[in-house]
Amino acid sequence: VLMAVVLLFPGFVLGHHSPVTRENLPILLYAGIAASIISQFLWMRGVAYLGASRCAIFVNLMPVFTVIIAVLALG
Numbered sequence: 001v002l003m004a005v006v007l008l009f010p011g012f013v014l015g016h017h018s019p020v021t022r023e024n025l026p027i028l029l030y031a032g033i034a035a036s037i038i039s040q041f042l043w044m045r046g047v048a049y050l051g052a053s054r055c056a057i058f059v060n061l062m063p064v065f066t067v068i069i070a071v072l073a074l075g
Contacts, residue, residue, distance in 0.1 A: 043055075
């Protein structure tokens with residue numbers, strides 16, 4: 001996480017910032033709550049339920065599922 005902060009911070013400082021409005025607030029909340037917190041919580045529950053060895057198989061499939069969901073969601 002620290003390496004990501006170091007690498008991404010210059011882009012944040014030099015980039016364009018949009019104000020939080022009524023139109024983009026749902027997107028911000030989805031990205032902050034649903035995609036970040038809830039997905040990690042569900043993944044940890046799945047690992048606790050199935051075990052690390054079974055869940056390790058799905059780590060390699062995450063990019064595949066990401067592409068499938070992106071195609072379905074974005075068209």
